[in-house]
Amino acid sequence: MMDTYKPRIIEDRLVELFRYYPVVAVLGARQVGKSTLVENLFGNRVDTVVFDPVVDIENARQDPVFFLQNHPPPVFFDEIQSAPELLGPIKRQVDRLRQKGLYILSGSQHLSVMRDIAESLAGRVALVHLYPMTWRELAGVSKGPFLEKWMAGNGDINAIDGVNDVAASDVDDRFTADRQPAPKLFPLIWRGGYPGVMDLPDNLAGGYWQSYLQTYIERDVRSVANIVSLQTFGQFIRLLAAMSAQEINYAHLGRELGMDRKTAQAWLETTASTFLWINIPAFSRNPIKRIAGRGKGYFADTGFVCQLQKISTPDAIGGHPLLGALFETWVVMEIIKTIQAWPTAPNIYHFRSYGGAEVDLVLEFNGTLYPIEIKSKSNPTRNDGRGIGAFRECFPRERIGPGLIICAVEKPARLSDNLLAVPWWMM
Numbered sequence: 001m002m003d004t005y006k007p008r009i010i011e012d013r014l015v016e017l018f019r020y021y022p023v024v025a026v027l028g029a030r031q032v033g034k035s036t037l038v039e040n041l042f043g044n045r046v047d048t049v050v051f052d053p054v055v056d057i058e059n060a061r062q063d064p065v066f067f068l069q070n071h072p073p074p075v076f077f078d079e080i081q082s083a084p085e086l087l088g089p090i091k092r093q094v095d096r097l098r099q100k101g102l103y104i105l106s107g108s109q110h111l112s113v114m115r116d117i118a119e120s121l122a123g124r125v126a127l128v129h130l131y132p133m134t135w136r137e138l139a140g141v142s143k144g145p146f147l148e149k150w151m152a153g154n155g156d157i158n159a160i161d162g163v164n165d166v167a168a169s170d171v172d173d174r175f176t177a178d179r180q181p182a183p184k185l186f187p188l189i190w191r192g193g194y195p196g197v198m199d200l201p202d203n204l205a206g207g208y209w210q211s212y213l214q215t216y217i218e219r220d221v222r223s224v225a226n227i228v229s230l231q232t233f234g235q236f237i238r239l240l241a242a243m244s245a246q247e248i249n250y251a252h253l254g255r256e257l258g259m260d261r262k263t264a265q266a267w268l269e270t271t272a273s274t275f276l277w278i279n280i281p282a283f284s285r286n287p288i289k290r291i292a293g294r295g296k297g298y299f300a301d302t303g304f305v306c307q308l309q310k311i312s313t314p315d316a317i318g319g320h321p322l323l324g325a326l327f328e329t330w331v332v333m334e335i336i337k338t339i340q341a342w343p344t345a346p347n348i349y350h351f352r353s354y355g356g357a358e359v360d361l362v363l364e365f366n367g368t369l370y371p372i373e374i375k376s377k378s379n380p381t382r383n384d385g386r387g388i389g390a391f392r393e394c395f396p397r398e399r400i401g402p403g404l405i406i407c408a409v410e411k412p413a414r415l416s417d418n419l420l421a422v423p424w425w426m427m
Contacts, residue, residue, distance in 0.1 A: 028130035029275035051082035073102035087120035132193030190314040192303020209307035241308035283349035327376035357390030
């Protein structure tokens with residue numbers, strides 16, 4: 001792990017939720033920093049118990065009521081999916097005490113935790129999703145205000161005025177070596193955002209991810225899915241890494257590994273339930289024949305993708321066939337991580353017509369749609385916004401704000417009256 005704690009952009013929201021809800025659940029993949037976050041924010045105020053999938057800690061599963069009697073709130077229960085028997089007694093305790101700030105829960109298995117929480121703690125719990133760290137968190141830079149400010153201003157391009165641009169002197173040396181803008185991005189993509197890999201030398205990063213994959217498959221996957229061949233599931237994960245930033249065809253995915261469509265779909269749902277894969281639905285209001293309805297998927301961390309695809313150094317990304325997909329995945333995940341800290345997060349979609357026109361992201365906020373294209377280039381033109389134009393034509397009755405092209409430009413550039421190119425580091 002990193003030697004020193006790096007603040008997370010979700011901190012203020014987490015503290016506020018614990019002030020107004022009796023229970024807060026922090027959900028996220030293994031080793032993204034859930035325990036570290038909670039302990040740094042509440043360590044002096046709450047007791048902490050870490051559960052284990054094998055050992056019944058203090059007989060919490062066998063006698064959850066007696067366990068809770070010995071751990072009065074406020075208390076932090078880490079990896080609650082290993083002791084789901086506690087959720088019913090927690091509900092009764094919450095109803096009896098009628099207080100705020102009683103329990104903090106963490107979990108790394110979305111479906112099982114969400115199902116149990118929905119059944120036991122409905123209306124009593126606030127959910128917080130924690131993803132791998134953003135580049136700003138890793139660099140110790142305050143969160144970028146542009147996207148939130150731009151959308152809050154109904155897509156007014158002038159909202160860019162007054163944005164606190166990040167000066168090179170404000171960023172950690174790892175990301176501000178004397179290089180051109182494009183190469184500076186490659187170490188961020190190659191390392192990803194998992195805290196445990198940040199302080200490792202490059203030659204040890206592969207070992208970290210190999211161990212992570214083995215632990216993930218043997219512990220998380222075993223507990224949420226009845227998968228006979230864990231070796232084949234490992235091959236499935238490697239295949240998914242190569243398909244990040246693509247629409248997913250389950251039949252094609254299954255054929256690649258010699259399985260049927262339903263099995264491929266079930267395995268993909270398993271990776272999503274354990275936070276390794278993000279599904280983004282296609283945008284539609286009413287069925288329109290010109291619109292393709294498949295969801296689009298992203299691997300949750302580009303550092304993991306690079307290791308699964310055997311990309312050995314950051315510099316190798318520049319000439320790799322997956323450069324565009326890696327850049328798009330990285331930008332999309334930066335946006336998803338960032339909006340978790342907003343008071344109201346926008347809905348997220350993608351768009352593709354059967355004619356091939358695409359928009360990588362469509363954010364819906366306050367009744368307005370904001371189309372976003374992501375390009376791994378430093379010289380975007382109006383032609384790079386053709387997909388956004390097709391989106392406007394397809395939905396003439398929708399309120400659609402100005403479009404963004406997120407790319408490697410050195411500074412924001414207006415490409416047309418309703419199209420703006422912005423640097424990736426402003427997200």
